[in-house]
Amino acid sequence: MLNNITIGQYFPANSVIHRADPRVKILLTVAVIVILFLASGFVALGICAAFCILLILLTKIPVKMYLKNLKAIWAVLLLTAALNVFYITGEGDPLFKWKFISIYTEGIERAVFIAVRIFLLIIISSALTYTTSPTELTDAIERLLSPLKLIGLGGAVHVFAMMMSIALRFIPTLIEETDKIMSAQKARGAEMDSGNLIKRIKAMLPIMIPLLFSSVRRAYDLAEAMECRCYNGGAGKTKMKQLHLSFRDFALVFGVIILLASVILLRIFPIVLF
């Protein structure tokens, strides 16, 4: 039921992108997101799309997995597209006019543009989480934030990273558990999808309370298990996986620089298709 959610999941594979330095991947993802917002016009967006497609092909993860995300966000896509279609007014005559609604070519163009942009945003961030294990991700964030150690925030950075990594580790476990508790309560005749708002919130209690209790128990167990494995808050901790930049990281950076350059050039010298 709930285990169809793939956003934020990691798919182990042995691709160039998987092996790239997670710090580089995080920074480049942020860069591509900025570039997507810089892109103006369909040519620039097309180049961005081509770049994203090339990238997801390189991840060796089935394209289907990326498309599945569409399912989760189609409502958002549709809404933004619709807003644009109805609100943008263009020059010249509208394509369609009925009472107070008028649709212009510009509106449709804008709607398509925004929808593609959102979709690319989702794809590029999925590519990051699909190819980077939560531990790598948090480890990279910890290192990217390491300048904060200089102002005495080293402990806080470690705790933040540890919390994030444990949260990510337990998300699938908790989803599974929620599913089980839901089935058990339904078997006792619980109704979860009918009635007014208050009734529905009340109907969630038989799920939320057991979930809360079991999370507390898990947290307690996990803390003991971590103590048994000599965890002491990260002091003197080493890392099995050392991060070092390699040729593939520079190649990725180079690719993104080219992308950035072409998008900026297109802003200065726009090519208009229609």
Next chain:
Amino acid sequence: MDNIIELKKVVFDYTDENDLPVSVLDEISLSIERGSFTAVLGHNGSGKSTMAKLLNGLNKPSSGTVTVNGMDTADEKHEFEVRKTVGLVFQNPDNQIVASIVEEDVAFGPENLGVEPKEIRNRVDEALKSVGMYEYRTHAPFKLSGGQKQRIAIAGILAMQPECIVLDEPTAMLDPRGRSEVIETIQRLNREKGMTIVLITHYMDEAALADRVVVMDGGKVILDGTPMDVFGHVTELKSVGLDVPQPTELVTLLKADGVDIDTDVLDVDQCVEVLVKALHLEEK
């Protein structure tokens, strides 16, 4: 005798929410011999989980002493050395896995100990190989079976290179396949690597595989000996809510019925042999 762990007159108690004292362990003295395989049996609430946590200093005794390689577990300065020497594996495999990737989880212990990255890699690979999970090193633990997860938890302890592993009902949440995977792993570590094993369980068939069985009830040790010695006490075991392996139970019952039969039996094959003799089947 060379003992790795020694408990001397260990008492463990606490006060409940009504400020009433609850006694969990009552003057227990016990020593664990280096390289041995000891099973601790007892029903739920017999104090056996408390005992597990005492063995690596997670619990400190209310009175009496617990020493690991001569180090007092109550002494803060030995804390890490004790935990590194005696590793603890818990019942619920899901709640002791820290990382989202198998090998990263196994690396957690040595990373905390500040081991060199290259050395961690070696330890992780070796630990995963000795529990038979090396080919799963890049998998997400979430998708593995209970038995596999429990073996990863064992690998996580092995990577700290302990001398003794204490397992607190490691098979209670597993299916029969998972149970035998874990038990075979434990037996192999004991036989091939000379690892000291303390297995806390309420499955009699698992306890029968140990060199020594310690039975606990009401915070005390009530029986202590080889599996053969201990399982001979069928009525005592049943009276504290424990079972006896079926083969042992059958021959003990027959003996009580007046049949002339040898009762030194733990498994099916031994039982068949003594019954063949008692029934004079070969001669017919």
Next chain:
Amino acid sequence: MSILKAQGLTYVYGEGTPFRIAAITDVNFEINEPGLYAVIGHTGSGKSTLIQHLNGLIKPTSGTVFVDEKDIWSKNEKIRDVRFKVGIVFQYPEYQLFEETVRKDIAFGPRNIGLDEAEINERVMWAAKKVNLTDELLDKSPFELSGGEKRRAAIAGVLAMRPRVLILDEPTAGLDPKGRDVILKSICDYQKQENAVVLLVSHSMEDVARVADKVLVMNGGKLQMFGKTAEVFSRHAELCEMGLNIPKVMQIVSALRERGADLPDGILTVADAEKAILRLVKDGGENA
């Protein structure tokens, strides 16, 4: 009259995704009389999927479930009513407890049925008694109980709905022998007193041999065997191939038979074996 019937039940989980898990294919069986039926099979054999079909928690990809000869997914049946007729106790049911008191928690099911307060109260007391929970425990928070007591409280929550068909998924998992015996006894009592159909999913062949009248064997998503307990366990070799075993005492008996001992069929427990062997010893004595 058939109480529970599965016809051509097939289910495929998440087809075409990496999450494709155990499925069941063309499962057919019919239960016509009350009794204790064990469901065995190793993890991934489709047992859990099968039982969730029987009270409509999962809708089959194809095939039909009949309860009291009515198709549970037909338009005139309400699926929620089916769940009151077919109760399921899931694995580790103690994790579903949520009310402030044990009493209220046991009352959750009966209240959902829509019974009046007097009837709810009566059912709670009745169910608590069935699983040996004392009155003083009823007003405690479920989170204050011991592991075994929590388990029994959760089972009482399903018993209180007085289901005609009661399904339990490994109700004794993780319990010590004492806790296990109390629960098995409650289940057997419920079956007899209510004249119910009880389906017991179990990994413990010893428990199955002790309490089950009939056994369903699942393997690779298919129903491989369905018959009397002694009959099913007599097919030792086939069970072994499916990764299942028979109780040790039955292994002993079958080995003795191979060595020429004249032991009767239908030995399931240590007590049965003891009796049969004693008889053999006595006969041997007389012959000699």
